[in-house]
Amino acid sequence: MTDRPALRRLGLLTPALATIAVLIGVPLALMFWISLLQKGDSGGVDWASAPSLGNYIRLVWEEDFDGTMIVNTSYLIILLRSVLQAAVTTGLCLLFGLPVALWMAGLSRGQREIMLLLITIPFWTNLLVRNYAWLIILREDGWLSQLVNSLSPVGPVQLLYNDLAVAIGLTYSFLPFMILPLYTVFEKFDWRLLEAAHDLGAPRRRALRRVVIPIAMPGIAAGSLLVFIPCLGAFVTPALLGGGKTLMLGNVIQMQFAASRNWPFGAALSVVLLALMLVVMVAMAIWRNRRVK
Amino acid sequence: MKKTIIGLALAAATALPAFAQDAEKTLYFYNWTDYYPVELLAKFETETGIKVILDGYDSNDTLLAKLQSGGAAYDVIVPSDYVIPGLIKDGLLLKIDTPAMANYVHMKDAFKNPDFDPTQEYTAPYLWGVTGLAYDSAAVGGAEIEQSWKELFDPRPEFVGKIAELDTASDVILAASLYLGIPQCTESNEDAKRILELLEAQKPKLKMYSSDSTVDRMASGEVAMYHVWNGATARATLQRDTIRFIYPKEGTPMFRDNFAVPANAPHPENAKIFINWMMAPENAAAVSNAIAYANAIKSDEFLDPKWRAMDAINMPEDYAPRLVPTMDCGPAARELRDKIWTRLKG
Numbered sequence: 001m002t003d004r005p006a007l008r009r010l011g012l013l014t015p016a017l018a019t020i021a022v023l024i025g026v027p028l029a030l031m032f033w034i035s036l037l038q039k040g041d042s043g044g045v046d047w048a049s050a051p052s053l054g055n056y057i058r059l060v061w062e063e064d065f066d067g068t069m070i071v072n073t074s075y076l077i078i079l080l081r082s083v084l085q086a087a088v089t090t091g092l093c094l095l096f097g098l099p100v101a102l103w104m105a106g107l108s109r110g111q112r113e114i115m116l117l118l119i120t121i122p123f124w125t126n127l128l129v130r131n132y133a134w135l136i137i138l139r140e141d142g143w144l145s146q147l148v149n150s151l152s153p154v155g156p157v158q159l160l161y162n163d164l165a166v167a168i169g170l171t172y173s174f175l176p177f178m179i180l181p182l183y184t185v186f187e188k189f190d191w192r193l194l195e196a197a198h199d200l201g202a203p204r205r206r207a208l209r210r211v212v213i214p215i216a217m218p219g220i221a222a223g224s225l226l227v228f229i230p231c232l233g234a235f236v237t238p239a240l241l242g243g244g245k246t247l248m249l250g251n252v253i254q255m256q257f258a259a260s261r262n263w264p265f266g267a268a269l270s271v272v273l274l275a276l277m278l279v280v281m282v283a284m285a286i287w288r289n290r291r292v293k
Numbered sequence: 294m295k296k297t298i299i300g301l302a303l304a305a306a307t308a309l310p311a312f313a314q315d316a317e318k319t320l321y322f323y324n325w326t327d328y329y330p331v332e333l334l335a336k337f338e339t340e341t342g343i344k345v346i347l348d349g350y351d352s353n354d355t356l357l358a359k360l361q362s363g364g365a366a367y368d369v370i371v372p373s374d375y376v377i378p379g380l381i382k383d384g385l386l387l388k389i390d391t392p393a394m395a396n397y398v399h400m401k402d403a404f405k406n407p408d409f410d411p412t413q414e415y416t417a418p419y420l421w422g423v424t425g426l427a428y429d430s431a432a433v434g435g436a437e438i439e440q441s442w443k444e445l446f447d448p449r450p451e452f453v454g455k456i457a458e459l460d461t462a463s464d465v466i467l468a469a470s471l472y473l474g475i476p477q478c479t480e481s482n483e484d485a486k487r488i489l490e491l492l493e494a495q496k497p498k499l500k501m502y503s504s505d506s507t508v509d510r511m512a513s514g515e516v517a518m519y520h521v522w523n524g525a526t527a528r529a530t531l532q533r534d535t536i537r538f539i540y541p542k543e544g545t546p547m548f549r550d551n552f553a554v555p556a557n558a559p560h561p562e563n564a565k566i567f568i569n570w571m572m573a574p575e576n577a578a579a580v581s582n583a584i585a586y587a588n589a590i591k592s593d594e595f596l597d598p599k600w601r602a603m604d605a606i607n608m609p610e611d612y613a614p615r616l617v618p619t620m621d622c623g624p625a626a627r628e629l630r631d632k633i634w635t636r637l638k639g
Contacts, residue, residue, distance in 0.1 A: 043358065065483070065486035074639030075635075078639050161501045239460070244501055245496065245501065247635070255462075259630075
């Protein structure tokens with residue numbers, strides 16, 4: 001018992017470490033292991049099968065209908081589409097979230113608390129219900145559709161069941177995740193810096209670009225991650241508002257576990273999704289470290 | 294008031310000697326969405342004192358995935374005919390011995406001893422129906438259209454852009470197979486290629502793929518044609534009387550849905566009470582009257598006249614040869630199905 005403080009620290013850390021190991025480590029390890037196995041005859045997993053990388057190879061190479069091996073572009077396209085959709089959503093969230101957060105930070109204390117409450121209220125409702133609300137707004141006899149179509153110079157426009165509808169639904173769903181981290185940054189914002197910028201002759205636009213945005217960077221980074229990452233795996237919104245015509249990564253994974261009864265391949269897709277998120281997070285961390293230096 | 298209801302419920306419960314109840318008066322019921330009238334659950338609770346908690350799924354595959362994961366605990370499930378042999382083989386169902394139940398006498402003979410569960414040790418019939426084609430005759434000026442899948446895969450200009458497909462690979466690929474004369478659950482690459490080409494040509498003419506809110510979408514006029522079930526069509530017809538139903542001549546997939554009890558059911562005795570209760574003619578009829586699918590119980594006298602007038606519920610006798618039982622495809626066919634679907638939507 002020479003090293004008692006270290007031992008005590010370990011003892012105190014054990015509950016946290018055990019929680020992480022049991023609730024995060026074990027499921028992830030299980031997912032990775034399953035992704036190397038084969039599917040069972042009527043679904044599920046064949047636990048006795050020899051582990052192989054077959055499920056990952058299938059992502060890129062597959063047998064065509066005439067028996068030749070071809071490069072399978074389906075999953076690559078689905079992957080790119082998911083990344084693009086998530087990136088567009090992140091951009092839109094930033095576009096709408098930044099002014100809201102900035103405005104909120106300038107309110108009085110009481111007003112700010114009311115605004116925070118208003119922004120979190122949608123979370124009291126199920127995601128599915130909120131998406132259905134958009135279904136009603138965007139469909140042909142919905143008020144938005146009728147308004148747009150009465151002003152449209154090119155004839156009737158279909159607002160629902162396309163990528164635009166998915167972008168609207170996702171932006172709506174994830175906007176609070178962008179506003180809240182931005183707000184925490186702006187809450188501590190020293191408004192005198194903005195006055196100084198004006199005094200030194202910076203027009204509003206330049207003050208925004210050179211003062212506000214650099215200070216908000218940690219919030220922008222955190223908010224973007226919080227929006228981008230769950231968006232990448234979203235499947236309810238694309239299925240509902242996208243009209244099921246195109247698949248996102250989340251839909252393909254869901255399909256493998258349900259209709260296709262191919263859990264190992266679904267697990268492999270999940271591992272790819274996880275790796276993709278990891279890459280984004282690491283890239284973000286490196287970029288931030290460089291900025292700090 | 295509350296006390297009287299509880300008292301009544303207790304009295305009703307003790308008046309049912311057939312089965313011992315589980316200590317906990319709860320039943321977890323896992324059924325297809327929109328496939329059971331919730332009012333009837335209140336009646337069941339009043340009569341037996343068992344509170345039913347209803348949860349919904351959208352396909353047999355979802356049900357299967359839940360059962361295989363082992364985490365879900367349900368007392369009564371509603372699998373379709375073709376998945377039952379697999380469920381029995383994998384030991385996922387509990388023996389309930391339906392013929393020993395008091396209300397078995399009410400079952401129509403045609404539904405006794407079905408091919409998928411010959412001794413009915415594991416299942417009791419719930420409802421049956423077909424997957425066909427619904428269309429709004431107003432879109433074609435009240436004219437009748439051909440009784441063929443052609444109307445769905447090669448639609449008239451009036452329907453283009455107003456068609457909804459089911460978002461279920463198995464249903465869509467089965468309909469395409471029937472249209473092309475390809476055997477169900479084909480394992481041939483050549484066949485798969487032809488199916489994919491047909492579906493790719495159809496895709497731009499569709500408004501959406503969706504397996505939910507089918508009744509609302511038709512009734513509101515959001516779509517003018519739907520590859521959908523007959524009961525859903527009948528319910529939509531009540532709200533929009535120009536809707537018609539087609540039993541395609543190339544083959545109309547038929548489904549027979551059944552009650553069963555999962556092997557890990559927490560309240561198996563309550564499940565048996567419920568299944569027996571559902572075979573009582575007035576209860577079976579209450580379901581058919583509410584959601585417009587035919588049941589397997591001698592209960593026709595209770596059927597609402599509004600349904601008797603509809604083709605979607607009462608299939609003309611001479612269409613019977615068109616009915617095709619759905620099969621459970623093997624791994625190779627499922628793999629091909631998955632390939633078709635991913636390429637179609639990728």
